Amino acid sequence: MKILWLFVLSISFLSGANAAKVVQLDDKFAESKNCKACHLHLVKDWQESWHSKSHFDKDEYFRKSIKYYSRKTRKSLNGVKVECATCHNPRISVTSTDINYEIEAVLGLDKGSKVNKALKADALHEGINCVVCHNIDKIHSDKDEKIRGINRVTWTKSGLMSGPYEDAKSPYHNVEYRDFMSKNSNQLCFVCHANMSSVKNIMFSNMEKEFKSDGKMCVDCHMGPKKLGVASTLKIDDGEAKKRMIRKHGFKGAHDEDMIKNSLKLSTWQKGEDVVIMLKNPQPHNIPTGYGSREILIELEYKKGSNKIKKEEISLTTHYKDRRKRPTIAHLAKTMSKDMSVPAQGKKVIKVKKVDGASDVKISVYYKLVNDEVHELLKLKEKRWSKKMLITRKSLKLK
Ligand code: HEC
Ligand code: HEC
Ligand code: HEC
Ligand code: HEC
Ligand code: HEC
Numbered sequence: 001m002k003i004l005w006l007f008v009l010s011i012s013f014l015s016g017a018n019a020a021k022v023v024q025l026d027d028k029f030a031e032s033k034n035c036k037a038c039h040l041h042l043v044k045d046w047q048e049s050w051h052s053k054s055h056f057d058k059d060e061y062f063r064k065s066i067k068y069y070s071r072k073t074r075k076s077l078n079g080v081k082v083e084c085a086t087c088h089n090p091r092i093s094v095t096s097t098d099i100n101y102e103i104e105a106v107l108g109l110d111k112g113s114k115v116n117k118a119l120k121a122d123a124l125h126e127g128i129n130c131v132v133c134h135n136i137d138k139i140h141s142d143k144d145e146k147i148r149g150i151n152r153v154t155w156t157k158s159g160l161m162s163g164p165y166e167d168a169k170s171p172y173h174n175v176e177y178r179d180f181m182s183k184n185s186n187q188l189c190f191v192c193h194a195n196m197s198s199v200k201n202i203m204f205s206n207m208e209k210e211f212k213s214d215g216k217m218c219v220d221c222h223m224g225p226k227k228l229g230v231a232s233t234l235k236i237d238d239g240e241a242k243k244r245m246i247r248k249h250g251f252k253g254a255h256d257e258d259m260i261k262n263s264l265k266l267s268t269w270q271k272g273e274d275v276v277i278m279l280k281n282p283q284p285h286n287i288p289t290g291y292g293s294r295e296i297l298i299e300l301e302y303k304k305g306s307n308k309i310k311k312e313e314i315s316l317t318t319h320y321k322d323r324r325k326r327p328t329i330a331h332l333a334k335t336m337s338k339d340m341s342v343p344a345q346g347k348k349v350i351k352v353k354k355v356d357g358a359s360d361v362k363i364s365v366y367y368k369l370v371n372d373e374v375h376e377l378l379k380l381k382e383k384r385w386s387k388k389m390l391i392t393r394k395s396l397k398l399k
Contacts, residue, residue, distance in 0.1 A: 020095045023155040025131060029173065030091075030123040032130050038172065038232040045249035046130070054088040054127035056081060061370060061385060062088065064378040065329055072322070072332055073199065076105035078115055085124075087149035087192040090132050094118040095150055128192075134161045139180055139187050145195050145208075152191050165244070170232065186211070189218045193290070198333040204292040204318070205330075212344040213284040221283075223247040254294065260367045260389045263287055264296075264342060268363055268396050274351045275300070275361055275396065279342050286341040288367070292318055292330030295371040296342070297388060298350070302358035310355045316340040316348075317371040327373050358398050365391040 028034055032043045032052075046052055056063040062084075070080045079097040086095070094115050104110040123129070137156040140147075156162060161170075162178040169175065180188045194208035230241040237243075252259045264287055265280040277298060281287050288294030295317035302310045317340055320333035330336075342348045354361070366388040370378075375385055 020150040021154060022093050022095065023135075023158060024093070025091065025123065025135075026158040029131055029135075029159055032126055035130055038170075038234045040233065041229075042231075042246075042249045043130075046251075049249065049251040050253065050255055051128035051251050052126060055125050056084075056088075057125060058127065060380060060382050061378070064380060065331065068329060068378055069331055072328070076102055076110075078105060078110070078119055081119055082115060086151065089124050089127060090150045090153075090192075091129075091135075092118050092124060092150075093121065133188060134163060134181075136162055136178070136180070136188065136191070139191055141187065146197060148195055149192050165231070168231070169236070171234075185219050186217050193218075196291070196330070198320075198331050200323070200332075200334045202320075202330075202333045202336055204320070204333060204336060205290055207285050207289055210286050210289065210344050211284055214345070216284060219247060222251050222253065223249060254288070254290065254367065254369060255384065257389050260391055262392055263367075264365060264391050266363065266365055266392045266394050268394055270354065270396065270398055271351075273354055275354050275363075275398075277350045277352070277363060278347055279350075279365065280347045281342040281344060283344060285344050286339075288317075288341050292320060292333075292336075293371050293374040295368040296340075296391070297366040297368060299364045299366065300352065301362040301364075302355040303360045303362070304357055305359060309358060312352065312355075314350060314352070315371065316342075319371075319373060327377060329374055329377065354398055360395060360397055362393065362395045364393040367391050 032046065036043050050059075053059050054062070056066055066080050066084060067077065069075075070077045073080075075083075076097070079102060082092065082094055082097050085092040097115055101110065101113065101115055104113060110116055118124075135156050135158075136153045137160075138154045140152055140154070143152055156176070160174040160176060162176055162181055164177070164182040165175070166177040168177075190208045194206055195203060196205040197203045224247055226245040226247055228243060229246040231244045231246055233241050235241055254260065263281075263283060265282065267278045267280070269276050279296075288296060295315055298314040298316070300312040300314075301308060302312075318330075319337040320328050320330050321335045322328040322332055323334045325335075367390075368386065368388055370380060370385045380386070
């Protein structure tokens with residue numbers, strides 16, 4: 001028990017030291033429905049994105065991870081929700097919990113507490129919504145790289161939108177230009193998409209470190225190219241909506257089959273008795289990247305004439321172990337296995353002994369959002385988590 005209290009104390013001390021300043025949002029701006037009258041097209045894009053599903057009620061994988069984490073660390077469920085909200089729900093009005101809250105929660109005295117109220121706020125259900133990104137005033141890139149999400153930014157006053165234009169005006173809200181909304185927008189993404197570490201300080205993902213770009217920015221692929229359109233449909237330009245270069249707000253990623261398809265290039269040839277498989281990654285970040293426990297599956301189907309004779313599977317994924325060396329989720333890892341991802345703008349070469357007597361082999365490369373180990377640990381039910389999404393496929397004649 002003593003160890004537990006010390007552990008809880010040390011977390012609350014850490015988050016206390018970097019406590020973020022909360023800025024209360026006016027109801028006029030808190031939710032995306034308030035933006036629809038003039039930015040409906042952008043709201044619709046965003047609703048399709050996983051940023052709008054980053055709240056625990058909307059993402060089964062996230063929700064079950066929180067429960068698992070709480071069970072294993074004996075931290076209260078709400079305490080864990082607040083901890084993860086740092087990046088998943090940054091407009092929460094309570095940014096850390098302390099030992100007093102943990103005691104109240106154990107005793108069941110937390111019902112009317114500030115923490116419980118904060119977690120019930122309607123706007124939180126929107127996850128990473130408009131006033132997360134567009135209410136960032138400053139990004140503190142000079143802070144220790146472990147400090148992320150809420151604790152890495154300061155907010156604008158409620159009603160002041162930071163944006164990509166230097167000359168915008170709106171009757172509904174104030175606007176100000178920020179370079180992290182235009183030429184430096186990778187900085188905005190790295191507020192959360194970087195340096196994900198476990199309770200034991202194992203860094204299981206760091207997109208900022210692995211990023212190797214030939215000039216493309218995150219927004220070029222995840223919000224699409226700039227196109228002529230309107231930022232707002234309000235008739236502010238001589239009775240017309242003002243024409244602007246805009247981007248989509250879809251933030252499509254690994255949950256989307258179109259993004260996955262052809263994200264890696266496959267070449268294959270025979271060398272002596274081996275089948276050589278080369279995966280090249282033209283993207284500026286590793287594949288898989290981001291949250292731990294994603295998986296690439298390479299399936300080899302051997303044929304002799306038209307008969308299927310054997311199937312083999314190679315898994316590229318990372319496994320995490322807790323302090324007792326049992327499998328666990330990334331956030332609780334004490335150790336992790338070798339990173340198996342295909343590096344940014346790099347390649348991975350795999351050799352397999354060919355099956356005797358085979359005349360052909362079909363090689364299919366798939367992507368899975370969760371590997372079997374973690375899928376099992378969390379007992380995920382929705383289909384999407386076990387679905388094999390095709391990246392690419394090729395056949396090879398064997399000699
Ligand atoms: C994850 C961060 C993020 C979220 C969430 C987000 N935006 Fe944006 N938004 C951006 C970035 C980055 C740009 C600038 C893109 C560029 O020009 O390179 C932008 C641009 C804009 C623009 C200028 C026009 C355009 O499309 O380029 C408007 C208006 C806007 N956002 C409104 C919204 C609204 C309304 C919402 C909520 C439905 C929203 N944004 C949610 C990051 C975000
Ligand atoms: C009554 C209409 C109206 C509503 C409601 C509205 N906006 Fe705007 N917004 C505008 C207009 C007009 C512009 C300027 C467009 C232009 O200059 O092309 C604008 C511009 C923006 C910009 C770009 C600012 C810049 O400097 O680049 C952002 C970001 C933005 N709005 C976010 C939001 C968000 C978030 C909401 C909801 C909380 C919202 N707006 C609600 C009318 C509105
Ligand atoms: C406030 C923190 C935060 C910021 C800022 C942020 N993201 Fe995210 N992003 C997240 C979280 C959390 C998720 C995971 C949501 C989930 O799956 O439940 C996510 C998911 C994604 C995904 C994955 C979608 C999928 O289908 O797999 C993409 C792509 C993405 N973000 C791109 C961006 C880009 C580009 C930017 C910068 C313009 C950005 N994000 C800024 C926190 C953030
Ligand atoms: C040249 C295009 C390109 C650029 C630039 C790019 N990405 Fe991606 N990204 C992709 C593709 C394709 C995928 C889908 C394959 C995959 O999941 O790895 C992806 C996947 C993702 C995912 C989901 C990964 C997962 O497995 O959950 C996230 C998050 C993401 N990108 C964020 C970013 C951020 C943040 C940046 C900028 C630092 C960025 N991307 C820059 C092409 C790009
Ligand atoms: C440093 C910011 C940050 C913190 C803190 C954080 N996350 Fe995340 N999380 C992200 C980002 C960014 C993504 C999206 C990565 C991607 O799609 O590749 C993500 C994605 C996830 C996913 C995958 C969701 C999906 O739909 O595939 C799970 C599960 C998850 N986080 C669990 C947690 C848990 C549990 C906590 C708290 C113990 C937590 N996260 C805290 C940034 C964070």
